[in-house]
Amino acid sequence: MQDVAREAGVSPQTVSRVANGGAAVRPETRRRVEDAMRRLGYRPNYAARALKHxxxxxxxxxxxxxxxxxxxxxxxxxxxxxxxxxxxxxxxxxxxxxxxxxxxxxxxxxxxxxxxxxxxxxxxxxxxxxxxxxxxxxxxxxxxxxxxxxxxxxADQYGCSIAAVDYLLSKGHRTVYHVAGPSQSHAAQSRVRGWRDALEQMGATVPPVLMGDWEADSGYQAGVVLAHTPDCTAVYASNDQMAYGVIQGLQSAGKRVPEDVSVVGVDDSLVGMVPRLQLTTMRMKxxxxxxxxxxxxxxxxxxxxxxxxxxxxxxxxxxxxxxxxxxxx
Structure with missing residues (x-):
């Protein structure tokens, strides 16, 4: 800082004000100090700054x-x-x-x-x-x-599931199947609880949970299983990758989405990745x-x-x- 002050012809206090973004420096003086800093390769010493502030x-x-x-x-x-x-x-x-x-x-x-x-x-x-x-x-x-x-x-992981299930039930579906994320995930477990509680509160049947791992392939396998489940008209997957996999699995087994089975995901992560994206989802902020x-x-x-x-x-x-x-x- 002393070197910069000598090079710019100003006081060390003025250099300090420039280095710390102080406003009480004339524009011409600030430019002179900044030019000197560049010529000398000066950069603030953050350890010293931390000791001071x-x-x-x-x-x-x-x-x-x-x-x-x-x-x-x-x-x-x-x-x-x-x-x-x-x-x-x-x-x-x-x-x-x-x-x-x-x-x-x-x-x-x-x-x-x-x-x-x-x-x-x-x-x-x-x-x-x-x-x-x-x-x-x-x-x-x-x-x-x-x-x-x-x-x-x-994020409101629990409330997200409540809203997704209520939305599907409001569309006339008698129950909602769930493809869950991995058991070690806080979010996945909270979404399972919200899904189950929403069904129970509405007096709907609670089907068995299908376990996934956040990846699209696990959703695909769940979709193939659900395509052969007679009462499955609605699926709520714990993230969009699995939801997209569910759609692919359902379609590979001859089911149409949404004509035969409705699907809702979570996170809105496929925007810009999947062309003509049609997946309804719960967007996490x-x-x-x-x-x-x-x-x-x-x-x-x-x-x-x-x-x-x-x-x-x-x-x-x-x-x-x-x-x-x-x-x-």
Whole structure:
């Protein structure tokens, strides 16, 4: 900073104001300082800045996987919100084996220069109830479960299923079959509960669950089975990939969609991937979840209170296309 000040013919305080984005610098002086910074290869020392201001302006994000549609969109929401507030993001993947715990993941992230941590808990984890956030490190969990120790935010997985089943029943279907996601997934289990409760509340028969793995092939296998199930006129799949597979399986066995069987998915992840997309789905607002998670951890980093023991829920949105037949018409 002293070198830049000498090169630009200004005080070190002026260099500091330019480096920190201060407004009290004349445009001509700012340009002179920035030119000097470029010539000398100057860049801010973030460790020194953190010592001075008490913050790194960096948020850690821990995930099980980065490639799944929901996680990628949540991460996009976090990064976009962070960039808008001049924060950076440090990403780590949850380790496997004995260190696959919430406590270990947060403690590992604590070793990085971060002000707070967001953990995207898409899978069940053993120490959820025993987890204690490190002192002075705000933690936000993206999970449908309520935590006593830190704020949580997630999509309304349970309510999403209620809405999907109610929609299909309102179209005159007597019951709804369900193709579920993997058992270790929080979202999949919540969607199963919502599906079952919605049927029971309406006095409809609850058929056996068909298990899938989020992939289209598992949906295809379920679709072939359901094509030979006489009372199956409606299917609710736990994500769009499996729903698309269900449609392909039904059609391969001679069933028409929606004339013979109606199909609804979840997440609206096939837009731009499948031409002439006809699948009705429950759109999950993953980017909103990411933005809310960032806002919650940022507020804590900046000294504002965020309630714990309370879950912030982002509702899903029904997107009607052409994969559902109205039997009442």
């Amino acid at each position: 008490g913050r790194f302006k960096d948020i850690g994000v821990v995930m099980f996987h980065m490639t799944s549609f929901g996680n990628a969109r949540i991460l996009d929401g976090i990064v976009s919100a962070a960039a808008a507030d001049d924060y950076s993001v440090t990403i780590q993947i949850m380790r496997s084996g004995p260190e696959r715990t919430l406590q270990a993941a947060v403690e590992r992230m604590k070793q990085q220069p971060v002000d707070g941590v967001i953990v995207v808990l898409e899978e069940m984890i053993a120490d959820f109830n025993d987890f204690v956030p490190p002192k002075g490190l705000p933690v936000v969990l993206v999970t449908e479960r309520v935590a006593d120790h830190c704020p949580t935010v997630d 993953f980017e909103d979840i990411g933005r809310k998670a960032f806002a919650m951890v940022r507020d804590q980093c900046e000294g504002r209170q965020v309630p714990v023991g309370v879950k912030t829920v982002v509702p899903a949105e029904l997107v009607e296309r052409e994969s559902v037949r109205d039997l009442t018409a």
